[in-house]
Amino acid sequence: MTERSGPSNWLLISVDQWRGDWLHQSWLQLPHLQRMAHEGWDVRRCYTSSPQCIPARASWLTGLTPGQLGVTANAHYTVPADAPSFVRDLRDQHGFHTVLVGKTHWTPHTKGVDLRDNLPLMRELGFEHVREIAGPRALAEVSCELTDRWQEAGVMEAYRADLLDRYQDGCAHTVRPSVLPDALYPDLWLTGVALEELARMPQDRPWLLWVNFPGPHEPFDVPSSWRGHHGAIPAPEPRPEDAQELQRSAPEGSELARKLQRWPDGLPEEALQALRSDYADHLYLLDAQIGTLLRAMADRSDGAQTAVSVCSDHGELLGDWGLLLKGCFLEGAMRSLFLHRPPGERSWPRRLWQPKGRPHGLTQCLWDAAAAVTWPEEGSFGWRLRRQDPEVLVEFAAETLTLR
Numbered sequence: 001m002t003e004r005s006g007p008s009n010w011l012l013i014s015v016d017q018w019r020g021d022w023l024h025q026s027w028l029q030l031p032h033l034q035r036m037a038h039e040g041w042d043v044r045r046c047y048t049s050s051p052q053c054i055p056a057r058a059s060w061l062t063g064l065t066p067g068q069l070g071v072t073a074n075a076h077y078t079v080p081a082d083a084p085s086f087v088r089d090l091r092d093q094h095g096f097h098t099v100l101v102g103k104t105h106w107t108p109h110t111k112g113v114d115l116r117d118n119l120p121l122m123r124e125l126g127f128e129h130v131r132e133i134a135g136p137r138a139l140a141e142v143s144c145e146l147t148d149r150w151q152e153a154g155v156m157e158a159y160r161a162d163l164l165d166r167y168q169d170g171c172a173h174t175v176r177p178s179v180l181p182d183a184l185y186p187d188l189w190l191t192g193v194a195l196e197e198l199a200r201m202p203q204d205r206p207w208l209l210w211v212n213f214p215g216p217h218e219p220f221d222v223p224s225s226w227r228g229h230h231g232a233i234p235a236p237e238p239r240p241e242d243a244q245e246l247q248r249s250a251p252e253g254s255e256l257a258r259k260l261q262r263w264p265d266g267l268p269e270e271a272l273q274a275l276r277s278d279y280a281d282h283l284y285l286l287d288a289q290i291g292t293l294l295r296a297m298a299d300r301s302d303g304a305q306t307a308v309s310v311c312s313d314h315g316e317l318l319g320d321w322g323l324l325l326k327g328c329f330l331e332g333a334m335r336s337l338f339l340h341r342p343p344g345e346r347s348w349p350r351r352l353w354q355p356k357g358r359p360h361g362l363t364q365c366l367w368d369a370a371a372a373v374t375w376p377e378e379g380s381f382g383w384r385l386r387r388q389d390p391e392v393l394v395e396f397a398a399e400t401l402t403l404r
Contacts, residue, residue: 007094007206007374008343009306011198011297013290014210016053016103016135017217017326019315020046020335022283027231029284032291033310033339040308040341041381045359047392047403048314051326051333053135055395056313057105059363061085061125066395073327073397079106081124086370088126090208094374097202099129101193102212109138116144131193135214136186136221137163145193149184166219172324173267175274178221185223187215187282191289198296206373211293216282216316218325220275223285230280233273236319237332239266255397256328266322276318305343307381309369311362312337329401334394336362340369340381359403360385361392 021044023033049059054074055066062083066072069083090096100122107118115132122130133139133146140160150156158179166174182188194211201207239260240246250256267275290310297303317323317332326333338360368384379387392403 007096008376009201009206009302010090010096010208010370010373011293011306011308012208012210012369013213013293013308013310014102015213015215015286015310015312015337017215017314017316018283018286018312018337019318019332020044020312020337021315021332022280023337027233028280029229030287032287032294036294036308036310036339036341040339041385043338043340043360043365043385045357046311046336046338046362046365047334047359047394048336048362049393050395051314051328052396053105053313056362058083060311060313060366061087061106063363063367065363065393067400072395076108076110078108078121079125081121083125085125086367087208087210088124090206090370090374091126091128095205096374097205097207098127098210099197099201099208100127100210100212101131101197102133102190102210103135103214104132104212105135109134109142111141112143113141114143129197131197133186133190133214135217136219137167137217139186139214146184146186146189149189150180153181153184155180155184162221163219166221170262172218173220173271173275175220175271175278177224177227180223182223182225187213187286187289188223190214191292194293195296198293198300201300201302203302213286213289215286216279218275218316220278220282222278222281226285227278227281229284230277233276233280236272236276236317237321239321255399256330259323259328260321263322263324267319267324272319275324279316279318307343307369307373308339308341309366310337310339311366313362327396329394329396329399334401338362338365340365340372342372342381358390359392360388364388 048056050056050066052074054077055071058069058079059066071077087098091098133144134142140163162179314326315332315335320332369381372381394401
């Protein structure tokens with residue numbers, strides 16, 4: 001095939017709640033992402049614009065801060081149809097064919113909603129074709145293509161009952177395998193959908209395929225067939241024992257103080273070990289799915305003309321300070337994954353990993369990757385990365401944090 005001049009294709013893969021400092025450890029089995037990190041840009045000090053799904057995801061699409069969007073925590077929120085969108089720019093300014101499969105969380109996931117009703121909004125935001133699903137907990141409430149498959153297979157009510165039992169009395173750390181068959185587990189099912197759409201990508205115009213995996217967001221429910229793929233996992237960062245240090249880090253009325261009130265005594269030791277093990281296995285599962293997509297892309301005649309990015313919207317505390325989930329300014333909640341591999345073969349790593357090096361903003365990294373794909377002659381991803389603002393603003397609820 002004759003190489004097409006101009007913009008590159010872009011395979012954009014995002015995951016939900018993958019903390020950015022869980023990638024290179026020897027006790028993790030992540031061969032595909034670790035290889036990609038050595039073949040492209042590995043932005044190890046990448047930080048979300050907000051450590052919760054809705055504000056982080058609205059920000060990465062629009063390029064605006066959560067404060068500018070008016071949503072700094074999870075809330076009943078819809079991204080405005082006329083908001084900025086790098087996807088719309090790719091489609092309207094550069095002729096990209098734009099496809100999305102998976103979770104977006106750009107609209108409310110309330111009971112009774114059918115995500116297919118979002119299609120007009122998705123077109124306004126720049127997508128030509130969308131197959132949207134929700135996150136694992138919202139899938140018990142909304143309707144979409146995946147829940148249709150669950151209804152047909154007769155597993156919908158079992159899934160709802162399992163979630164209800166897992167989260168009763170505010171518990172979030174229950175660990176046990178999913179009640180779903182492997183073929184209908186959200187991340188595994190989505191890989192098949194993504195492969196279908198990848199096979200349909202055009203050869204005569206640039207394309208964006210955005211694959212939004214809903215994992216490794218809790219519940220901690222990796223299928224039995226995917227368990228046991230990690231080494232000994234170290235203990236999480238302990239809560240400060242010094243009362244004055246704790247007061248400085250989590251003053252009364254702060255979001256972190258409120259989180260500490262939810263788990264005043266931390267988490268049971270056996271639960272910590274089990275959930276961190278489940279999370280590591282979920283990362284292994286996702287790495288395998290990403291590897292499947294990368295192989296399928298490489299088999300395409302335009303594979304060498306395709307850039308690949310992998311990112312997460314925010315992190316997960318996983319027992320740091322005896323806490324779970326996100327929604328605070330601790331490192332595990334704010335730190336995001338961001339890898340970018342330019343088109344073509346790369347024979348040397350381009351890492352940004354110095355422990356005391358400057359931070360980078362997730363939203364800006366995503367927009368810089370889009371710019372590098374569309375205008376490579378005006379600056380590579382690395383060129384743009386070095387010119388980012390040296391400060392990163394993180395917002396949550398009424399609090400802000402500036403990282404330098």
